[in-house]
Amino acid sequence: xxxxxxxxxxxxxxxxxxxxxxxxxxxxxxxxxxxxxxxxxxxxxxxxxxxxxxxxxxxxxxxxxxxxxxxxxxxxxxxxxxxxxxxxxxxxxxxxxxxxxxxxxxxxxxxxxxxxxxxxxxxxxxxxxxxxxxxxxxxxxxxxxxxxxxxxxxxxxxxxxxxxxxxxxxxxxxxxxxxxxxxxxxxxxxxxxxxxxxxxxxxxxxxxxxxxxxxxxxxxxxxxx
Numbered sequence: 161x162x163x164x165x166x167x168x169x170x171x172x173x174x175x176x177x178x179x180x181x182x183x184x185x186x187x188x189x190x191x192x193x194x195x196x197x198x199x200x201x202x203x204x205x206x207x208x209x210x211x212x213x214x215x216x217x218x219x220x221x222x223x224x225x226x227x228x229x230x231x232x233x234x235x236x237x238x239x240x241x242x243x244x245x246x247x248x249x250x251x252x253x254x255x256x257x258x259x260x261x262x263x264x265x266x267x268x269x270x271x272x273x274x275x276x277x278x279x280x281x282x283x284x285x286x287x288x289x290x291x292x293x294x295x296x297x298x299x300x301x302x303x304x305x306x307x308x309x310x311x312x313x314x315x316x317x318x319x320x321x322x323x324x325x326x327x328x329x330x331x332x333x334x335x336x337x338x339x340x341x342x343x344x345x346x347x348x349x350x351x352x353x354x355x356x357x358x359x360x361x362x363x364x365x366x367x368x369x370x371x372x373x374x375x376x377x378x379x380x381x382x383x384x385x
Contacts, residue, residue, distance in 0.1 A: 167214045168206045172199050174221040178232040204345035208338055210330075213323035220317045229256060231315040238311035243303055258314050265321035266313035272328055274306055276339035284355055286362040288343060 161169070176198060191198065206214055224231050234255040240248035258266065274295075280288040293304045313321065328338050344355055352358035 164207075164211045164214055167211075167218050168203055171206060171214070171218050171221060172202050174218075174225060175202060175232060178221075178225075178230045181230060182233045182236065200349040201346065204349055205342050207345050208341040209324065210327040213320060213327055216320040216323050217316060220315075220320055223317075234315050235311045238314045239303060239307050241311075242307050259318060262316070262318045262321055263314070265318065265325060266310060266316070269321060269325050269328065270306065270310040270313055272332075273309060273339050276337040277305055279337070280339055280343055284343070284359045286366060287347060287355060287359045 176195060179198065206217075209217075221231060237248060237251045237255050240251065277288070278294060281294060293302060295304050295306050316324070331338050331341075340355075347355060347358040350358070352361070
């Protein structure tokens with residue numbers, strides 16, 4: 161295991177602790193019993209990041225834990241701004257409000273990733289388009305990619321957001337989409353060799369059986385990762 165892999169393993173360990181403690185004392189959601197999928201999904205994301213951003217986010221998590229913050233819970237609260245506004249206002253005191261700079265960085269990153277994801281929805285509709293809608297304006301029934309993604313970004317520090325944006329811009333110069341790399345890592349976790357293979361096999365399965373396949377995110381708030 162190289163240094164970056166060790167950092168990612170530490171991130172996932174802390175995130176899992178935070179994840180399973182959300183709504184502590186109440187009945188656990190099914191995904192809170194599925195550590196294997198949780199680890200696979202989170203590793204798919206962080207393996208696509210630059211080492212610098214991974215190291216910075218681990219510091220965010222370690223600092224949050226020292227200060228009694230649960231960044232996973234805060235992510236869900238941020239998401240409620242569009243999905244459950246009344247509940248969001250009631251829980252606002254439980255989150256650390258991002259700085260104006262952090263909010264601006266989070267928005268810029270979210271906009272870039274959303275456009276990259278829109279392309280994936282068009283190119284690979286069966287693989288990428290069956291879990292959740294794309295835009296926050298469609299936040300009824302299931303939480304959108306935009307709301308989920310932006311909610312998580314708002315829990316990152318200015319340093320992590322800066323490092324992540326730097327990585328995205330570097331990839332863009334090389335003609336590489338971060339969203340695509342994450343999706344490629346995700347489908348490999350599920351045993352597919354490539355996005356084209358996953359798309360073809362998923363389409364065939366859906367056409368034959370009439371079922372929807374979700375890569376990493378079950379529809380419904382109880383299955384958020």
